[in-house]
Amino acid sequence: MTKVVKSIKKVLKLINIKDGMTISFHHHLRNGDYVMNLVLEEIAEIGVKNLTLAATGIYPIHQPLIKKMENKIITKIDTDFISGPVGEAIVNGKLEQPAIFRSRGGRARAIETKELKIDIAFIAAPSADSAGNINGVDGPSACGPLGYAIPDAHYADKVIAITDNLVDYPLFPVRIEENLVDYVVVVDKIGDAQKIMSGTTIITRDPIGLRIAKYALQVIEQSGLFKTGFSFQTGAGGISLAVADYLHKKMKEKNIIGSFALGGITKFLVDMLNEGLLKTLLNVQSFDLDAVKSVKENPQHQAISVSRYANPKAKSCAVDNLDISILGASEVDTNFNVNIVTDSNGIIIGGSGGHNDSAEGSKLTIIVTPLIRGRFPVVVDKLTTVTTPGRCIDVVVTERGIAVNPNNKEIEERLINSNLPIVPISKLKGVAYQLTGKPEPIKFYDRIVGKVEERNGKIVDYIRMLKY
Amino acid sequence: MEKLRRTLLYVPGNNPAMIQSAGFLGADFVVFDLEDAIPINQKDSARILVKNALKSIDFNSVETMVRINSWGSGLTKKDLDSIIPSEPDIILLPKAESKEDIEKVVRCIELEEKKYNKKIPIEIFALIETPLGVINSLEIACADKRMTGLQFGAEDFTANIGTKRTKSGEELFYSRSQIILACKAKGISAIDTPFVDIDDMEGLEKETEFAKQLGFDGKAVISPLHIDVVNEIFSPDEREISWAKKVLNAFEKGEKEGKGAVSVDRKMVDAPIAARARRIIEIAKRMAI
Numbered sequence: 001m002t003k004v005v006k007s008i009k010k011v012l013k014l015i016n017i018k019d020g021m022t023i024s025f026h027h028h029l030r031n032g033d034y035v036m037n038l039v040l041e042e043i044a045e046i047g048v049k050n051l052t053l054a055a056t057g058i059y060p061i062h063q064p065l066i067k068k069m070e071n072k073i074i075t076k077i078d079t080d081f082i083s084g085p086v087g088e089a090i091v092n093g094k095l096e097q098p099a100i101f102r103s104r105g106g107r108a109r110a111i112e113t114k115e116l117k118i119d120i121a122f123i124a125a126p127s128a129d130s131a132g133n134i135n136g137v138d139g140p141s142a143c144g145p146l147g148y149a150i151p152d153a154h155y156a157d158k159v160i161a162i163t164d165n166l167v168d169y170p171l172f173p174v175r176i177e178e179n180l181v182d183y184v185v186v187v188d189k190i191g192d193a194q195k196i197m198s199g200t201t202i203i204t205r206d207p208i209g210l211r212i213a214k215y216a217l218q219v220i221e222q223s224g225l226f227k228t229g230f231s232f233q234t235g236a237g238g239i240s241l242a243v244a245d246y247l248h249k250k251m252k253e254k255n256i257i258g259s260f261a262l263g264g265i266t267k268f269l270v271d272m273l274n275e276g277l278l279k280t281l282l283n284v285q286s287f288d289l290d291a292v293k294s295v296k297e298n299p300q301h302q303a304i305s306v307s308r309y310a311n312p313k314a315k316s317c318a319v320d321n322l323d324i325s326i327l328g329a330s331e332v333d334t335n336f337n338v339n340i341v342t343d344s345n346g347i348i349i350g351g352s353g354g355h356n357d358s359a360e361g362s363k364l365t366i367i368v369t370p371l372i373r374g375r376f377p378v379v380v381d382k383l384t385t386v387t388t389p390g391r392c393i394d395v396v397v398t399e400r401g402i403a404v405n406p407n408n409k410e411i412e413e414r415l416i417n418s419n420l421p422i423v424p425i426s427k428l429k430g431v432a433y434q435l436t437g438k439p440e441p442i443k444f445y446d447r448i449v450g451k452v453e454e455r456n457g458k459i460v461d462y463i464r465m466l467k468y
Numbered sequence: 469m470e471k472l473r474r475t476l477l478y479v480p481g482n483n484p485a486m487i488q489s490a491g492f493l494g495a496d497f498v499v500f501d502l503e504d505a506i507p508i509n510q511k512d513s514a515r516i517l518v519k520n521a522l523k524s525i526d527f528n529s530v531e532t533m534v535r536i537n538s539w540g541s542g543l544t545k546k547d548l549d550s551i552i553p554s555e556p557d558i559i560l561l562p563k564a565e566s567k568e569d570i571e572k573v574v575r576c577i578e579l580e581e582k583k584y585n586k587k588i589p590i591e592i593f594a595l596i597e598t599p600l601g602v603i604n605s606l607e608i609a610c611a612d613k614r615m616t617g618l619q620f621g622a623e624d625f626t627a628n629i630g631t632k633r634t635k636s637g638e639e640l641f642y643s644r645s646q647i648i649l650a651c652k653a654k655g656i657s658a659i660d661t662p663f664v665d666i667d668d669m670e671g672l673e674k675e676t677e678f679a680k681q682l683g684f685d686g687k688a689v690i691s692p693l694h695i696d697v698v699n700e701i702f703s704p705d706e707r708e709i710s711w712a713k714k715v716l717n718a719f720e721k722g723e724k725e726g727k728g729a730v731s732v733d734r735k736m737v738d739a740p741i742a743a744r745a746r747r748i749i750e751i752a753k754r755m756a757i
Contacts, residue, residue: 207493207692214494214696399492400528431526435488 002130004166004184008042011183015158017043020050021119024156026149027057027081028124028136028285032195035124035162037064038187044073052076054118056107056148056306057351060084061195069094076100078116080107080351087348090449093465099348099450101341101387101463103356104148104284105310105317106455111151113313115457121156123149123181124190128163129171132181137173137296139165141191144265144286145295145303146175153180164190173296175303197288203245203268204238208370211399213242215420216326216368217250219395219402222418223364223411225323228256232324233263233358236287239368243326244268251277262309262318263354265291265301273301282318284309284354310357312455319354319361327355329369329396331383334425336390336405338367339383341452344376346442346466348450352387356455359392364411371398376439377432379403379425384442386461387452396425403428443467471531472496472751473657474686474702475695476619480505481514481534484521491527493692494699499533502547503562511543515550522554531557533593538563539572548576555588560619564594565601567611574612590614593659597621598628602643605650617657619688620647623664633664635671637678648683662688669697676701704748712745712752719745 005011017023023043025036036055041064043051053074058065058081066089068074075096080103082090090099102110110116123146127138134153136146141164153159153176161176161184204210216239220226232247234240245268251258258278261269265283267290272278274294281301286292294301310319319325330349331339338359343349359365369378379396394411396403403425404412415422443466450463477495479486481502490498500518502511518534534556536547540563551559561573573592581588592614596605602625609615622640626633633639644660651658660679663672676698679687687698704712715732719742722730729738737745 205693207695208489210693211493399489434526 003132003181004130004186006185008039008162008185008187009045011160011185012042012046014183015120015160017046017048017120019048021048022052022054022078022117024054024118024121024152025056026123026146026152027055027059028143028146028148029141029191029196030057031059031061032141032192033059033061033124033190034187034192035122035190036062039122039162040065040068040073044068044071049073050075052078054078054116056104057081058084058086062086066094069096072096078102078107080104081353082348083350090348091342091346091463091466093445093447093449095449098448099463101351101450101452103310103352103453103455104306104354105312105319105357106352106453106457108151108305108307108311109313109455110457111155112307112311114155118152118156120158120160121149121152122160122162123153123176125161125163125176126190127165127167127171128161128184129167129169129178130184131169131178132159132161132184133169133171133174133178134161134163134176134181135171135173136175137292138167139163141165141189141193141196142289142292143191143196144292145283147284147304147309148306149176150305151307158182160185162187162190164188202238203241206238208399209239210242212368212370212397213239213246215399215402216243216366216397217246218418218420219366219397219415220247220324221250222414222420223324224414225364226256229259230256230323231259231321232261232326233319233322233354233362234261234326235328236264236266237328240326240328241266241268243368248272248277260318262322263358265295267291270294270301273298282309310354310361310455312357317361319357322358322362323364325358325362325365327359327365327367329367329378332367332369332379332393332396332425333383333390334379334381334429336393336396336425337383337386338388338390338393339385340387341450342385342463344373344384344439346384346444348463352452356388356392359388360455365392365394367393367396369396369398371400371428371432372436375436377429377436379428379432381429383461385452385463389454389460396428398428400431401428471657473531473617473659475698476533476659476686476688477692477695478505478535478662478688478690481518482506482510484517487517487521488525491530494695495530495689495692496686496699497531497533497558498527499535499560499688500556501535503535503537511537515547519550519554522551522556533558533560535560535562535595539569545576548573549580552577552580552588552590553584555590558591558593558616560593560595562595562621563597563601563624564608565598566604567607570594570608570611570615574614577614591616593617593619593657595619595621596643596647597624599625602646605647606653609650609654609656615654615656617659618647618651619659620644620661622661635675637675644679644682644684651685652683657685658683660684660687662690663694664690666691666693672697673701704752708748709752712748715742715745716749
């Protein structure tokens with residue numbers, strides 16, 4: 001049996017797309033993704049309106065989406081992350097209904113509890129066969145384990161694989177199985193391989209970033225958690241990669257073997273696995289081609305679904321077994337709350353991603369950030385947008401000092417007795433304001449353009465329309 | 469307590485972003501450069517920037533130094549008149565060749581002291597980077613009580629003696645040793661020349677090990693990426709710290725018993741060895757890393 005349909009236009013007719021439906025996309029092709037734009041162009045031609053776009057991530061390449069928002073084709077967005085012009089359009093009021101920002105685990109929870117009901121999932125498939133078996137590790141747009149598309153494939157009413165690499169049945173290996181997929185559409189290209197990789201996969205050379213990474217390593221060493229069997233998650237930013245690199249060297253030096261590293265996987269973590277410094281990698285997304293190749297070839301490098309990664313309502317999930325998370329921040333307030341959704345101008349620049357999940361799940365959450373960014377202080381009195389509540393944050397590491405959340409008495413005691421420059425967070429704020437001055441508050445209209453949820457679904461803050 | 473001067477970070481005096489973060493990069497002391505890193509048409513703006521930065525920016529308690537222009541440049545007096553009232557911890561005089569060069573700096577500081585009717589506790593370092601400077605390094609080290617260190621400058625030096633700098637550094641061996649001896653004779657800091665290949669970390673490590681073995685107290689760095697390597701090499705490791713503690717305990721106990729020398733692990737410990745142990749402990753105490 002073949003499920004191959006000639007074109008996106010034809011498949012949209014076959015599934016009878018209607019006004020008001022919810023359509024979903026995954027972001028594993030990141031800023032190289034062609035699929036969302038291709039599908040939305042066809043939908044625009046059909047004339048369907050008032051759709052909800054449930055995309056795990058929206059990137060600068062998705063700029064054409066703004067037109068669809070203005071034309072009321074897309075009137076609601078449900079996402080984990082937005083970077084680029086779509087975020088700016090939302091704070092300028094171009095989306096009819098407020099965008100929902102969820103964490104990775106929060107989205108999986110919402111789908112699996114039917115809080116977020118997906119009518120049609122369009123799954124960019126780096127490789128597929130005619131029956132709809134899919135994998136993300138072969139083909140010209142190979143991007144990794146497709147972990148974020150798994151709940152969509154399981155829970156959407158209709159599942160469409162869109163591929164540029166149709167192979168003979170049966171595909172091997174398979175990540176999303178044929179029994180979940182309704183149709184397969186072949187297109188020329190699903191993505192631009194050059195842009196699929198995550199923004200930063202190179203260790204920072206910025207001396208401030210390296211100083212912060214060094215301090216973060218020392219916090220880890222002093223935490224009491226740095227011992228054989230420990231687990232951790234780092235992001236793909238320059239500072240996080242530097243922490244991973246320092247950690248690698250320190251583990252070698254001290255002969256410490258980690259249990260697992262989790263989340264977005266980079267070459268740095270693959271090297272640690274290959275050198276026997278980690279027992280396994282739990283990969284929900286690959287940030288570079290080394291991580292794509294490794295997850296395909298190395299059985300100790302496991303592809304996991306986002307639900308296993310972080311769903312708080314699952315029977316268990318990996319973030320809840322984490323020892324240490326090293327995360328970034330756009331702003332931190334003196335109660336340790338973190339903003340990772342908007343910048344200091346009130347523009348949407350990101351989203352929780354796994355921030356909220358791993359911060360809550362891990363035993364020790366370390367925020368690494370420069371104290372000032374451009375002309376703005378990072379440690380402030382009041383956040384532009386709360387994303388991750390301060391109760392989940394244990395340590396904030398900057399180049400000018402390290403603040404420890406007094407709620408974590410054990411880590412506070414350990415770090416105060418170290419040689420590290422431990423200061424109250426209010427002092428960090430004071431130093432930042434001394435350098436930058438206290439910024440004028442941003443002006444907003446009352447209109448809510450975004451709602452930010454914690455992983456359990458509780459709304460933690462609202463994003464309002466910007467007043468220029 | 470003896471000052472910890474393992475790393476001397478060079479920061480161009482015309483770069484506000486680098487200046488404001490200079491104290492937070494892990495270097496023990498920083499030098500804001502008004503000399504070679506600054507093009508002639510930016511000398512005035514760099515001078516103003518450094519002068520104001522010294523007065524207004526928090527450098528995290530690290531020692532601050534300013535490298536002024538040499539007496540041959542015609543800019544030295546202007547630099548000193550501008551910088552001294554901002555009271556950096558140290559003035560670094562490049563191309564120092566005689567005690568008179570230092571005395572002229574001292575006179576400028578004293579004039580400012582008179583002008584403001586207060587003591588200005590600025591120390592002086594000399595940058596030794598010419599054959600005459602090397603030959604006169606003891607005289608320079610002893611020129612004034614404000615002299616607290618010499619730094620070797622190998623790039624100018626090798627150009628001046630008509631050779632090129634190599635990574636093995638045979639051409640610098642005599643000069644380095646001469647400078648170290650002058651510093652040790654006077655009891656002031658001896659700082660080695662920077663390693664200029666920014667990405668060759670292995671070469672940096674080798675050269676720093678060598679500098680430490682020769683007797684330098686620290687090394688200048690032109691890239692913040694070099695700070696940790698140099699700091700680590702000039703810091704005592706756990707084994708040295710534990711040796712030093714043992715030696716000091718035994719020596720102090722012996723002193724109470726009226727002994728000038730004691731035995732530790734079947735080796736004699738007398739005052740010079742105890743002094744070395746004390747220095748290791750002092751450095752360890754000051755290490756934040």
